[in-house]
Amino acid sequence: MKLYNTLTMKKEDFVPLESGKVSIYACGPTVYNFFHIGNARPLIMFDVLRRYFEYRGLEVTFVQNFTDIDDKIINRANEEGIESSAVAEKYINEYWTDARGLGVKDATAHPKATENVDGIIAMVSELIEKGLAYQSGNDVYYRTSSFKEYGKLSNQNIDDLMVGARVETSEEKENPLDFALWKGAKPGEPSWASPWGEGRPGWHIECSAMALRYLGKTVDIHCGGQDLIFPHHENEIAQSEGVNGCQFVNYWLHNGFISIDNKKMSKSLGNFFTVREAAEAYGYENIRMFMLMSHYRSPLSYSGDILVSSKNALERIKTARSSLTFIAENGGDSVSENEKKFIETLGNYRDRFIEAMDDDFNTADAIAVIFELVRESNSICASENASKLFAKETLIILGELTGVLGLLYASAGAEDTLEAEVEALIKARELARAEKNWGEADKIRDELTKMGIVLEDTKQGVKWKRA
Numbered sequence: 001m002k003l004y005n006t007l008t009m010k011k012e013d014f015v016p017l018e019s020g021k022v023s024i025y026a027c028g029p030t031v032y033n034f035f036h037i038g039n040a041r042p043l044i045m046f047d048v049l050r051r052y053f054e055y056r057g058l059e060v061t062f063v064q065n066f067t068d069i070d071d072k073i074i075n076r077a078n079e080e081g082i083e084s085s086a087v088a089e090k091y092i093n094e095y096w097t098d099a100r101g102l103g104v105k106d107a108t109a110h111p112k113a114t115e116n117v118d119g120i121i122a123m124v125s126e127l128i129e130k131g132l133a134y135q136s137g138n139d140v141y142y143r144t145s146s147f148k149e150y151g152k153l154s155n156q157n158i159d160d161l162m163v164g165a166r167v168e169t170s171e172e173k174e175n176p177l178d179f180a181l182w183k184g185a186k187p188g189e190p191s192w193a194s195p196w197g198e199g200r201p202g203w204h205i206e207c208s209a210m211a212l213r214y215l216g217k218t219v220d221i222h223c224g225g226q227d228l229i230f231p232h233h234e235n236e237i238a239q240s241e242g243v244n245g246c247q248f249v250n251y252w253l254h255n256g257f258i259s260i261d262n263k264k265m266s267k268s269l270g271n272f273f274t275v276r277e278a279a280e281a282y283g284y285e286n287i288r289m290f291m292l293m294s295h296y297r298s299p300l301s302y303s304g305d306i307l308v309s310s311k312n313a314l315e316r317i318k319t320a321r322s323s324l325t326f327i328a329e330n331g332g333d334s335v336s337e338n339e340k341k342f343i344e345t346l347g348n349y350r351d352r353f354i355e356a357m358d359d360d361f362n363t364a365d366a367i368a369v370i371f372e373l374v375r376e377s378n379s380i381c382a383s384e385n386a387s388k389l390f391a392k393e394t395l396i397i398l399g400e401l402t403g404v405l406g407l408l409y410a411s412a413g414a415e416d417t418l419e420a421e422v423e424a425l426i427k428a429r430e431l432a433r434a435e436k437n438w439g440e441a442d443k444i445r446d447e448l449t450k451m452g453i454v455l456e457d458t459k460q461g462v463k464w465k466r467a
Contacts, residue, residue, distance in 0.1 A: 001056075001358040003221075004297060006229060006252040007153055011360055014251065016220050021059045023215045024050060025249075027207060027224040027232070028110070030067040031091035032076045034274040037287070037302055038225070038258045038265055040102060044288050045255050045296040045363070046223045047104045048405055052357050055404045063214045064107040065207060066092055068114050069200055074189055084190055085114075098275045101284035103406040109214050113206040117192045120201045120209040123243055124181045124194075132242040136172040138184025138197040142204075144177040147238040153252060154230035179235055181205045204235035208243070211236075217244040223253040255296045261303045273302070285409065286311040292363040292405055313371075318408065320374040321398060322464075323381045327391035339390040342380060346397045349373045353401050363405060370401050422453055426462050 002011040016022050026046050029035050035043075050062045067073075068088035077084040113120075124140055127133035132146045144150045144158065151158050161177055180202035185191035191198040201209075211219055217240075224233065233252065240248035257264075260271035278287055281304070290310035294300050335343075349369055356365035377394045380386055402408045425444050432440040448455060453464050 002360055003251050003253060004360045005250075006254050007249075009155070012251070016058070017218060017250070020057070021061070022053050022221065023219050024060060024062045024221045024223065025207070025211045025215055025219050026062070026064040026107070026222075027228055028064040028066050029091075029095060030070050030072055031088045031095060032070065032072040033091060034094055034276045035098060036265070037260075037273045037275055037278055040098075040275045040287060041258055041291055041296075041300065042223065042225050042255050043099060043104050044102055044291045044406075045361075046253070048292065048363060049221075049223070049253070049361050050105065051404055051406055052361055056354075060108070061215060062107045063109045063111065063210065065210050066095075066110060066112045067203065067206065068092070068112045069190060070203060078188070088112075088114075094276075098279070098284075101279055102275065102288050103285065103409045105406075111210045111214060113201055113210075116206065116210050116213065117201060119213050120205050121182075121192075121194050123209050123212070123239065124205060126243050127181065127239065130242065132238075133181055134174065135196050136174075138199055139172060139180060140182035140196055141173055141178040142181055142235065142238060142242075143174060144179070144238065145175055147242055149241075150177075150238055151234065153234050153237055156230065179204060179231065181239070204232055205239055207232075208236050208239040208248075211240065211248075212244070217246055217248075219249045221251045221253060222249040223255075226254045226257055229254055253296075256299045258300045258302050260301070262301045265302075278302075278307070282307040282311060285407070286314060288406065289314045292407070293367055295360075295362055295364050297360070314407065317370065317374055317398075317402065320378055320381075321395065321408065324377065324391045324395045324398070327381060327386045328388055328395060331386050331388040331391055333388065334385070335387045335389050336383075336385065338383075339380060339387055342376065343390060343393050346373075346393060349397055349401070353404075357404070366401070366405065370398070370405075373398060373401070422448065422451070422464055426455070426464065430462065 001014045003014045004011050024046070026042065029039060050060050053060045066088070069084065073084045073087050077087045080087065124133060127142065128135065128140065131143070133140055133142050151161060158177070181204075182194060182196055182199050183202060184196070185198040185200070189200065191200055211222070222233065222236075229252075237248050259265060260273065263271060265272055275284075275287065286307055287310075290302075290307055291300070293310060293313065349372070353366050353369045356362045356369060359365070373394070377398075380390060399408075425448055429441050429444040429448075432438075432444065445455065448464070455462055455464050
């Protein structure tokens with residue numbers, strides 16, 4: 001498998017630190033609000049990466065943190081007149097609703113910054129001992145000039161960064177590029193005791209401390225959005241490699257940005273959408289499909305029209321599954337030569353799917369393989385003599401490949417309920433027709449039509465699909 005490594009700016013063969021195992025650290029949300037549609041992209045894409053490794057038989061340790069202490073959380077708490085911990089808890093719960101709605105698997109561990117303060121203090125203390133950090137008042141800053149490779153991830157020269165970087169300046173810093181590892185307490189803010197006085201962790205240090213605690217000194221893969229490359233991930237490297245004296249991450253993966261109707265997503269432009277809002281309009285599963293239909297590193301434009309197209313694309317797969325399920329139960333026992341040939345090719349779909357995913361986990365090409373499988377199987381399904389064996393074998397490979405991508409998950413319970421309701425109505429209609437009660441039969445058909453169900457009479461019986 002090849003992965004595009006942001007650090008080297010090229011695709012590289014993926015070789016894990018330990019054979020058969022993969023360690024992944026993903027930057028999680030700062031929990032002060034519902035997360036937006038841009039945050040959903042790394043959640044979904046790197047969930048697929050994790051699923052694919054597991055599909056290929058590797059044991060994955062996947063860590064995704066919660067930043068539960070931050071200026072934004074404190075500001076929201078002050079606005080609402082509640083404790084910052086209550087804000088964090090509220091939006092962590094809202095995160096679970098949206099993440100699980102999107103079909104994102106729980107991480108192996110979801111550490112919180114506030115639960116790792118001791119490890120953060122220990123790491124900051126060691127950075128000071130090594131001369132890589134310094135105390136200024138009750139604050140502690142990282143001394144960027146002491147880390148000679150600063151800027152290597154974002155491919156920036158430290159001198160150029162000094163001239164033009166948009167960084168916070170402070171009279172308490174030795175250098176404008178220096179960043180806070182520990183922030184001295186301010187009135188009304190939550191704080192913890194430390195060797196430098198009461199205070200709280202800086203944003204960047206928490207990920208370094210949690211990655212060390214849960215995954216060790218060197219991590220196979222660290223992932224996140226492109227907006228995190230600088231300064232967040234750059235600072236993580238400086239902190240972790242400064243303390244541990246070895247490479248922090250072997251493969252850095254970053255997903256592309258999302259725009260809204262080809263314009264940068266921005267609250268000031270009024271084009272800022274939360275996942276919750278998008279899900280209410282289009283459904284969680286269709287958001288996931290939208291994300292997977294493009295390569296993770298490509299820029300992506302969000303719009304209502306594109307979400308509708310994604311929904312229609314997903315419906316094609318669902319309709320194919322429904323047809324195959326019907327034939328698997330009601331089809332013939334005799335397998336045609338055409339079906340035998342098709343069954344023999346099913347392994348090729350798996351091979352081509354793996355080939356696409358092995359190429360920097362190209363979900364767009366992987367989905368194209370699934371659609372080709374759907375198209376070819378639909379052609380055979382249209383035959384009045386389609387066999388049970390053909391349908392069952394095709395369902396296996398279809399379920400396998402869509403399962404890797406985490407598709408066809410959200411509607412499972414609803415599908416079962418709908419299917420039972422539709423099947424009951426179809427049986428009632430068939431009974432009415434057998435009794436020549438044409439009025440009742442037409443009434444039931446009209447009811448099914450209102451539900452968006454289209455009936456098709458076949459030799460195997462009445463088959464249905466969505467309009």
